[in-house]
Amino acid sequence: MTSAERPFRVGLLGHGTVGSAFAALLDERADEIAAVTGLRPQLAGVLTRSRGDFGEILAGSDLVVELMGGLDPAREHVLAAMAAGKHVVTANKQLLSQHGEELWDAAREHGVQLRFEAAVAGVVPVIRVVQESLAAAHIDRVHGIVNGTTNLILTEMARTGATFAEALADAQRLGYAEADPSEDVDGRDAAAKMAILARLAFSTPVRLDQVPYEGIEHITPDDLEYAREFGLGLKLLGTAERVNGGLSVRVHPAFLYAGHPLASVAGPYNAVTVESEAITEITMSGPGAGGPQTASAVLGDVISAMIPPASTPETTAALPLVDDVQSAFYLHMEVADEPGVLAQVAQILGLQGASIKSVVQKGLGDDARLVMVIHPILESKFLAARELIGRLDFLRSAPRAIRVIEEEFL
Numbered sequence: 001m002t003s004a005e006r007p008f009r010v011g012l013l014g015h016g017t018v019g020s021a022f023a024a025l026l027d028e029r030a031d032e033i034a035a036v037t038g039l040r041p042q043l044a045g046v047l048t049r050s051r052g053d054f055g056e057i058l059a060g061s062d063l064v065v066e067l068m069g070g071l072d073p074a075r076e077h078v079l080a081a082m083a084a085g086k087h088v089v090t091a092n093k094q095l096l097s098q099h100g101e102e103l104w105d106a107a108r109e110h111g112v113q114l115r116f117e118a119a120v121a122g123v124v125p126v127i128r129v130v131q132e133s134l135a136a137a138h139i140d141r142v143h144g145i146v147n148g149t150t151n152l153i154l155t156e157m158a159r160t161g162a163t164f165a166e167a168l169a170d171a172q173r174l175g176y177a178e179a180d181p182s183e184d185v186d187g188r189d190a191a192a193k194m195a196i197l198a199r200l201a202f203s204t205p206v207r208l209d210q211v212p213y214e215g216i217e218h219i220t221p222d223d224l225e226y227a228r229e230f231g232l233g234l235k236l237l238g239t240a241e242r243v244n245g246g247l248s249v250r251v252h253p254a255f256l257y258a259g260h261p262l263a264s265v266a267g268p269y270n271a272v273t274v275e276s277e278a279i280t281e282i283t284m285s286g287p288g289a290g291g292p293q294t295a296s297a298v299l300g301d302v303i304s305a306m307i308p309p310a311s312t313p314e315t316t317a318a319l320p321l322v323d324d325v326q327s328a329f330y331l332h333m334e335v336a337d338e339p340g341v342l343a344q345v346a347q348i349l350g351l352q353g354a355s356i357k358s359v360v361q362k363g364l365g366d367d368a369r370l371v372m373v374i375h376p377i378l379e380s381k382f383l384a385a386r387e388l389i390g391r392l393d394f395l396r397s398a399p400r401a402i403r404v405i406e407e408e409f410l
């Protein structure tokens with residue numbers, strides 16, 4: 001340490017995949033950070049289930065990094081650190097998507113920073129861009145591929161024709177999917193990230209339990225074959241957008257036209273598109289997860305907290321949350337190959353006000369596959385029609401639906 005440098009003590013809660021990578025990176029980059037900031041970062045202590053004492057670590061830290069995950073004791077520790085006047089950096093999307101308002105209020109009350117770039121979209125600096133660079137842009141819509149595991153699975157299903165189960169097993173073998181992948185594949189992980197992103201982009205409190213989500217477990221090779229035939233991409237898409245004076249936040253699989261900026265995002269990558277009249281559209285993409293990558297985003301936050309203060313999100317222009325939005329749909333049915341089938345399906349759709357954009361029928365022996373694309377319609381109306389179609393005798397299995405994003409960015 002040179003005589004002009006002062007130490008900056010970092011308390012580390014959690015030393016797993018990200019925590020251990022962060023500790024190594026902090027050590028590796030200490031000289032460069034000291035040269036830029038005049039402060040030399042050093043670990044003040046590490047807390048795991050088997051070592052460290054939270055009280056001692058807190059007393060000896062200028063800033064606390066929370067990389068334990070889960071709600072408790074992460075929430076209590078983060079609140080205690082802020083109450084003690086320490087800045088906090090966390091990568092914990094569960095915590096922020098369920099207790100964000102309480103934590104941001106505490107940060108405001110105690111005049112400390114709460115930074116969380118690594119909680120959403122991995123290394124992609126979307127939080128910083130939305131919170132700082134686009135603070136003056138009136139954002140209309142945010143679209144995100146915010147779960148790398150599901151994007152890898154869909155990419156592999158499209159590339160190789162594998163089933164969901166086969167592609168998931170491959171992702172697990174390669175270390176891209178956890179032994180228990182349920183929060184990734186059922187869309188809940190992406191919903192937590194979209195709740196945080198929507199909160200920042202629209203100054204509106206959004207909790208995880210207010211975000212409807214659907215996963216990719218039901219996607220079949222047929223759906224991807226259809227996508228290939230029609231030049232579409234199939235993605236697990238998070239959306240937060242202004243609708244009818246309110247805000248809709250949701251996660252579901254969706255077909256995208258090839259010109260959409262997210263259509264070509266492949267493998268375990270994340271990408272977020274922000275749309276606003278002022279900026280038209282910007283897209284950021286990069287690795288979605290991984291210890292060293294996430295640690296790098298965490299260290300970026302630590303360095304920012306060492307320099308000048310950032311604002312905490314306000315709720316001045318909060319919007320009502322909207323549940324029901326218009327979507328175009330792809331509808332996939334396995335039916336008996338007999339007269340009148342198409343007419344009955346079309347009649348049910350028509351009664352709900354759904355109009356058919358295209359139909360493709362393929363014979364499968366005594367049965368047939370019927371695939372339709374429905375023009376944009378209120379989701380509640382489409383789902384009511386699907387429910388009725390599902391009760392028809394000639395259906396061989398439950399009809400399946402995937403949203404279609406119709407805009408092309410050329």
Ligand SMILES: NC(=O)c1ccc[n+]([C@@H]2O[C@H](COP(=O)([O-])OP(=O)(O)OC[C@H]3O[C@@H](n4cnc5c(N)ncnc54)[C@H](OP(=O)(O)O)[C@@H]3O)[C@@H](O)[C@H]2O)c1
Binds near residue numbers: 014072
């Ligand atoms: N992994 C990624 O690629 C990634 C990407 C983005 C964000 N994140 C987020 O980063 C955070 C950490 O994830 P991770 O993958 O590094 O988790 P991890 O490998 O499971 O590590 C968790 C660490 O926290 C410690 N810990 C857990 N509960 C504790 C408790 N009650 N008391 C004390 N220590 C406790 C564990 O201690 P022991 O060592 O004693 O078990 C372990 O050291 C999570 O919020 C996660 O969502 C992870």
